[in-house]
Amino acid sequence: MFKFILLVTLVAVAAAEVELVVKDCGSHDAIINSIRVDQCDAEPCIVHKGQDYTIHVNFTATRTVQEAHNVLHGGIGFLQAPFPLHPENACQGSVQCPIVSGQTYEYVQTMTCPSFAPSVSVLARWEVKDEHRQDIFCFTTKLSIRG
Structure with a gap:
């Protein structure tokens, strides 16, 4: 019985999403309370x-x-490339x-990693902009793109 409980606990921990460590990059109209990605189990x-x-x-x-x-961009240094959403x-x-x-709101968005993206580590900049093109919220986080 102990082995079964241990196995269930390990599976639950492995399946848990990671709350991302992000840097606010100019949120103007909101306070970010938390961010998570369903398919992310480690950072980056x-x-x-x-x-x-x-x-x-x-x-x-x-x-x-x-x-x-x-609005979503991936950047390496000063180079920023848009990712379609x-x-x-x-x-x-x-x-x-x-x-x-x-x-308080729960914003949920699904994106597809483009097939044309290079296999590199990038700094993702995710923004949701208002009618004046000011950031409602904006954050950056590290991603590692793989083939």
Whole structure:
């Protein structure tokens, strides 16, 4: 019985998502409470070309905004390359607009690592922008892209 409990515990720990250590890069309209990626079990997250990854950002709005737009870039040094996110309109996803000041939201977005991405370590910059193109929230985290 002890071996079974130990096995179940080890499987549960191995399947748990990691709460990412991120750097806020200019959140203007929200406070980020937590960020996790379903398919990430260690940092930096290893992402494979052509595979989907789902991110969860728990945030509290500090200002009411009418629109929200997804933006993702991967960078090596000063070079920044955009990564496509669909839908671009974040209000068509898990967060309904308007985003109201003082309310807490769970932003959920799935992205596919592009097959054209080079196999390198990058600093990902994830932004959700308001109708004035200011960051509702913005964070950076390290990713390792693999083939």
